[in-house]
Amino acid sequence: MINSFIKPIFKLNRSITGQGTLDTLKFIKKQFKLLNIKKIKSGTKVFDWKIPKVWKIFDAYILDDQGKKIIDFKISNLHIINYSKKISKWFYFKDIKKNIYFLKRLPSAIPYVTSYYKRNWGFCLSYNDYKKIDHSKKYFFKIDSKFEDGYLNYGEALIKGKSKKEILLSTYVCHPSMANDELSGPAVLTYLANWLSKKKRNFSYRIIFVPETIGSISYISKNYTNIMKNCFGGYNFSCVGDRGNISFIKSKYNNTFIDFVSEYVLKKNKIPFKNHSYMDRGSDERQYCSQGVNLGLNTIMRTKFNDFKEYHTSLDDLNFINEKSLKHSLKVSKLLISYIENSYFPMSKIICEPFMTKRNLYTSINFIKENKDRGILDVLNYCDGNNNIDQIVNYTNINKNKVLSHVNRLKKLKIIK
Numbered sequence: 001m002i003n004s005f006i007k008p009i010f011k012l013n014r015s016i017t018g019q020g021t022l023d024t025l026k027f028i029k030k031q032f033k034l035l036n037i038k039k040i041k042s043g044t045k046v047f048d049w050k051i052p053k054v055w056k057i058f059d060a061y062i063l064d065d066q067g068k069k070i071i072d073f074k075i076s077n078l079h080i081i082n083y084s085k086k087i088s089k090w091f092y093f094k095d096i097k098k099n100i101y102f103l104k105r106l107p108s109a110i111p112y113v114t115s116y117y118k119r120n121w122g123f124c125l126s127y128n129d130y131k132k133i134d135h136s137k138k139y140f141f142k143i144d145s146k147f148e149d150g151y152l153n154y155g156e157a158l159i160k161g162k163s164k165k166e167i168l169l170s171t172y173v174c175h176p177s178m179a180n181d182e183l184s185g186p187a188v189l190t191y192l193a194n195w196l197s198k199k200k201r202n203f204s205y206r207i208i209f210v211p212e213t214i215g216s217i218s219y220i221s222k223n224y225t226n227i228m229k230n231c232f233g234g235y236n237f238s239c240v241g242d243r244g245n246i247s248f249i250k251s252k253y254n255n256t257f258i259d260f261v262s263e264y265v266l267k268k269n270k271i272p273f274k275n276h277s278y279m280d281r282g283s284d285e286r287q288y289c290s291q292g293v294n295l296g297l298n299t300i301m302r303t304k305f306n307d308f309k310e311y312h313t314s315l316d317d318l319n320f321i322n323e324k325s326l327k328h329s330l331k332v333s334k335l336l337i338s339y340i341e342n343s344y345f346p347m348s349k350i351i352c353e354p355f356m357t358k359r360n361l362y363t364s365i366n367f368i369k370e371n372k373d374r375g376i377l378d379v380l381n382y383c384d385g386n387n388n389i390d391q392i393v394n395y396t397n398i399n400k401n402k403v404l405s406h407v408n409r410l411k412k413l414k415i416i417k
């Protein structure tokens with residue numbers, strides 16, 4: 001995946017809008033033919049937000065007083081605050097402290113900084129480069145950029161299954177020149193989407209590649225009715241290429257089908273994993289599980305964003321990720337999906353308890369001692385259409401074979417479907 005997917009598009013200048021993101025989507029479409037690239041016009045209102053103008057950047061650098069480039073956007077697009085406005089001026093470094101970003105704790109790293117919604121400009125450099133600055137001299141700061149009306153692009157595909165119920169699989173395409181916290185998610189999701197589309201599935205799958213935050217908000221806003229009607233949970237993919245173990249950000253109440261699936265499947269396959277609370281959220285699960293949406297999905301990662309020191313710096317590069325981890329993340333994703341596909345959700349056709357006596361399922365004499373075996377009623381109570389067999393086993397504490405035999409009996413009696 002590193003050579004076929006991540007390397008070729010690593011250096012594209014991605015942002016929440018613009019050519020780098022569009023080129024990334026076009027590249028994904030080449031690998032996953034079902035993808036449709038969609039667009040939303042700048043200025044469009046999406047819930048409480050507005051699609052911003054498109055950021056175009058042509059060149060950016062810092063010159064010393066001999067005319068030598070000491071920082072060059074063409075060497076790394078992380079050198080510029082993403083969405084920087086234009087500047088063309090001589091300054092002493094001490095006079096523009098607020099426009100210069102470096103990390104003392106990681107002296108060789110260029111930090112990744114953005115300012116999408118408030119016009120600003122700035123340069124990001126390694127502390128090692130910063131230390132070389134001669135503070136008695138002026139430097140020339142040039143950013144050749146502009147903002148214009150255009151579109152926010154995102155990619156979407158619907159893989160239609162037997163059921164209209166959809167599993168939402170989402171990732172983001174807005175970070176420039178970083179590997180784990182950017183291209184690992186799209187790489188794994190693209191491979192997963194191709195695998196999913198190889199045969200007819202039980203569920204339908206909605207695959208989306210969006211700029212983080214504004215993209216997922218736009219997507220939810222444009223598709224709200226369908227999402228609320230058909231979405232049965234799903235996964236957001238982030239940071240799935242590093243050497244750490246698999247981890248999840250659970251949904252807000254940690255009580256959804258997907259919350260159950262994540263833990264059940266990893267435990268069953270003896271794959272080490274870690275859960276993070278929704279209070280530690282940071283990627284698009286923020287939108288998918290937000291108030292008024294509550295899709296109950298999980299974010300799947302290896303090491304959580306922000307928990308590795310290379311996070312949002314130039315050190316999150318091709319050496320930070322590895323093929324084995326990417327393939328393992330893909331394998332785990334397939335295990336999760338296969339489990340979802342094979343889940344069966346019995347649903348009662350009757351509201352309240354059915355009249356068991358007429359079906360010979362319950363003693364007609366209501367005497368304390370004789371009402372011991374209500375297992376079939378326990379099982380039926382959990383046949384809400386949202387719980388699969390393993391969840392019913394968990395809730396009722398009845399062993400799986402017994403639950404299955406109750407379910408079969410209830411099916412024969414036409415009480416559940």
Ligand code: ZN
Nearest residue numbers: 175181305312
């Ligand atoms: Zn990030």
